Amino acid sequence: MAQARTTGKIGRIVTWIFAVLAVLIAILVVIFLTFDWNRLRPWVDDKVSEAIGRRFEITGDLKVGWQRPPNETGWKRWVPWPRFSAEKITIANPDWTREKFFATLDEIDFQVAVLPLLAHDIVIPAINLVNPSIDIERLKDNRNNWTFKFKQSNEPSTWNLRLGDISLAKGTVKVSDEVTKAEMQVVIDTLGQPVPIGDVMKQQEAASAKSSAEMVGKSGAAKLNKQADAAAASEASAASAASAAAAANASAPNPASVSANTSITTKEGPKPPVPPYAFGWTVKGTYNGGKVSGDGKLGGVLAVQDAQRPFPVQADVRLGDTHIAFVGTVTDPAHLAALDLRLWVQAVSMAHLYPFTGVTLPETPPFATEGRLTGQFREDGNVFHYENFTGRVGGSDINGSLVYAGKKPRPLLQGELVSHLLQFKDLAPIIGADSNASKAKRGDTEKQPSAKALPTEEFKTDRWKSIDADVKFTGQRIIKDADLPITDLYTHVIMKDGVLSFEPLKFGVAGGAIASNIHLDGSAAPLKGRVSAQARHLKLKQLFPTVKTMQSALGEVNGDAALSATGNSPAALAATSNGEVKALITQGTVSRLYMEAAGLNVANVVYEKLFGKRDVNINCAAADFVVTDGVLDSRVFALDTDDAVINVDGTINLKTEGMDLGVHPHTKGFRIFSLRSPLYVKGTFKDPKVGVNAGALAVRGGAMVGLGLINPFAALIPLIAPNNNKPLPCQQMLADMSRAPTAPPAGKKQQAKAAPAYMSSGAAAPGAADKGAKKPATPAAPAAASAAQYRGS
Incomplete structure (x- = not known):
């Protein structure tokens, strides 16, 4: 009985406890539902x-x-x-x-x-x-x-x-x-109905094709579309093959067959379905003084925790003369973990992207590109890949991939670019050598003076410290004027801490190559420049492709140069340059007509024009200039052939772009009716003037008139050229040219160097090895080695 009473008591207690709890819960619910939460x-x-x-x-x-x-x-x-x-x-x-x-x-x-x-x-x-x-x-x-x-707590929450x-x-x-001088307003509103990403992609493709046609012309846009289609087909083929293989292994349907409206398939495999666009947005205003307008679309729900769910984005924005559009997705948008976009960019110059991207790019003609942009946002630096993009720059194509890494202390741009067909004129804006009309189109207010040939537009060195770069560029085939013997181009561009280098900058020229290493230190003011260049195996015939008299020429041109300078433009660098420039022509042949014309041998010119042309042998030719404060002074400048010796003296002034050269032809052998008077080359690079030295010709003409008064036949004596010239010492010239040129530090003058003894008027005779012979039968070992250095390098 006692146990029963105890059990009943416990039951009543439990019942009361549940009843009290029920009442409390009811009271809390009533309070919760009726409480005026505005009091809180x-x-x-x-x-x-x-x-x-x-x-x-x-x-x-x-x-x-x-x-x-x-x-x-x-x-x-x-x-x-x-x-x-x-x-x-x-x-x-x-x-x-x-x-x-x-x-x-x-x-x-x-x-x-x-x-x-x-x-x-x-x-x-x-x-x-x-x-x-x-x-x-x-x-x-x-x-x-x-x-x-935000308020910081001393203890973790x-x-x-x-x-x-x-x-x-x-x-x-x-x-x-x-x-950034930005004043903009963005308005977001619902679209009314969901729009699949596939439909938006097609619309953007059509809009960007139209924009590309406006920027690079219909022909350029058509070529760009073909490039893009070929790249897309290649990527789709690779993606389809990879997806099919993965599907076969998993015994699952091929994910490449999924509609583009719901999913995106890449070479990495299928991605989760992309939700449709639900919102549209528009933007209006100004940015950096330029007008901004555009629109785009967004997904309806932004997934913060689900990092695998893509969020669709689309934009079509014009910023001044720059047009940027993209369609794609953002993954884990709360942390901006990744981007995967198809990107279209058009502008009148690549340099105009700097205010929006912070990436230092060169001035170019109008361009349009499209490719895939992927990105990862990381704490140690964001990384973006612009992959397998295609484009048009002026009349040239451009293809490749670039990687932007947000490193410290500066971001780094790396990549490789290739142009299959490169218009040579499209390179001109890079150094400011394009026309004033072209400059005005890309918004450059600085005009090139009409009398100057060297570009005066200054480098934008203030941008060089904003990014480092390591980019390789190949121009496989260069389209140029008929008289330019350039065939291809390769350069490795390195920019680090404000120093821009081309290691090397190499052109295929006339069957050979001109390779140079260029260093421009923009970290100091004024800019300090250093250049070393080598020309190897340039064929005489190909150097002058439009000169008929040179088409039978044989032989090669080799040369070296070392220069240093200061200045913020190509013209300023040239005007302050110091160093040496050397060139050598190895044994070959050249048109006799061309040589006789240079010697003004009237009878032989007439004879050659009537009865054809023969060739003469080049024993040697050399040019050795010492450059001081932009003035090239000819230390050695001479050409020796079987028929003539030509000496050149004078200066070339890069600061004034003026020339003052004297050309002194000396005929070998007996010539009748020769007007072998000195020539001059004067004027400027843009307006050169070549003619006969009037003073020397007048003396000869006066002598002819004077003798004619005595005896009419004696008037011919001044036109008779006897053999009074000896060949040049080719061995010594070869050895002298083989010494590498030098240049002082930037801002320092080159030390003066006297002309070699064999170039002086009192020592015109060759050395003992040359005496009595036009060419040595067995050249000395040093000279042979010197010539081999150029021919074999």
């Missing part, structure tokens, strides 16, 4: 304001309700979740901004999962934002309103926040940035 607004405002360091305020209703959880199953779906909503929310701006609020919201609502709270996890599956408006401002001193001073999706209905973003 001041407390919520103060706590949030304290946490973010800005004034936060809810001026509308604050409500709390209960709803069954979405996507839950089993018993968990019977545990209701609280739903919070707040209307008319404002977040204040700092006191220095133009606008009062950083952000305003008509409403925000979200649910909180109950059970995770027991583990100190705040799980919010989704947040809905209604008509958000954000103001972004920055001053010239880099103060900005988007950096918040025991609560974790996990946020799922973010969705919105309409929205506005205003941008006022004094650093």
Whole structure:
């Protein structure tokens, strides 16, 4: 009996406990449902304001309700979740901004999962934002309103926040940035109906093709489309093969057959389905003084936690004369983990991309490119790949891949570019050598003086320190004027800490090559330049492809140069250059007509024109210039053939672009009716003047008149040229040319060097080895080695 009474007592206690709990729960539910939560607004405002360091305020209703959880199953779906909503929310701006609020919201609502709270996890599956408006401002001193001073706790929080999706209905973003001179407004609104990514891709392809035609012309756009189609077909073929192999291994359908409207297949394999676009946006305003306009599309729900779910984005924006468009996805957009976009870029010059990208690129003709842009945003530096892109630059094609890595202390641009058909004139803007009309089109206000041949446009060295570069470029075939003997191009561009180098810059020229290493140090003012160049195996015949009299010429031209200079433009560098320039023509043949014309041997010229032309042997030819403050002074400048010796003296001034050369032909053998008077080369690079030395010719003419008064036949004596010239000492010239040229440090003058003894008027006779012979039968070993150095290198 006692045990029964005890059991009954315990039962009554348990019953009362459950009854009390039920009453308490009922009271809490009634209070929760009937409580005016607006009374908590001041407390919520103060706590949030304290946490973010800005004034936060809810001026509308604050409500709390209960709803069954979405996507839950089993018993968990019977545990209701609280739903919070707040209307008319404002977040204040700092006191220095133009606008009062950083952000305003008509409403925000979200649910909180109950059970995770027991583990100190705040799980919010989704947040809905209604008509958000954000103001972004920055001053010239880099103060900005988007950096918040969050309250730091001395102890780590025991609560974790996990946020799922973010969705919105309409929205506005205003941008006022004094650093980039940006004044823009972005408006976001619903599209009305979902739009698949495949449809957007087709629309953007058509729009970008039209824009490319406007930028590089219809012909260039058509070639660009063919390039892009070929690249896309190649990539699709590789992707299809890879996907098919993977599908076969997994005994699954081929993912490459999935519609582009729902998924994207790449060479890495299929990606998760891409949700459709739900929002459209437009932008208007100015950026860096240029007009900005454009539009685009966004997905409807932004996945914050699901890093595998792609978020679709699309943009078509014009910034001044630059047009940028892309279609693709952002993965893990809350952390900007990755981009995968198809990108189109068009502009009147690649250099115009600098304000938007921070990447230093050269001035170019109008261009259009398209390719795949992928990117990863990392704490140690963002990395972007512009892969397998195709493009047109002026009349040239361009293809390749580039990688941008956000390294410290400067980002690095790496890659390889190839042009299968390169218009030589498209290289001119890189050094400012294009026409004034071309400069005006790309927005350059500096004009090239009409009297100057060397480009005066200054290098933009202030940009060289913003990025490092390691890029290789190959021009496989160069399209040029008929009289230019250039065939191809290769260069390795290296830029590091403001120093731009070409290691090497190599042109295929006249069956040989001209290779140079160029270093331009833009870290100092003025710029310091250093150049070393080598010309090897340039064929005489190919050097003058449009000169008929040279088409039977044999032999090669070899040479070396070493120069240093200071100045911020090609013209300034040339005007301050110091160093040496050497050139040598090895044994060969040249048209006799060409040589006789240079010697003004009237009878032989007439004879050759009537009865054809013969060839003469070149024993040797050399040019050795010492360059001092931009003035090339001929230390050695001579040509020796079986029929003539030609000496050249004088200077070439790179500062004034003027020439003052004297050409002194000396006939070998007996010539009748010779007007072998000195020639002159004067004028400027743009307006050269070549003629006969009037003084010497007048003396000869006066002598002819004087003798004619005595005896008419004696008047012919001044036109008779006896053999009074000896051949040049070719061995000594070869040995002298084999010594590598030198250049002083930039800004220092080259030391003067006297002409060799064999070039002086008193020592015109050759050395003992040459005496009595036009060519030595067995040249000395040093001379033979010197010639071999050029021929074999």
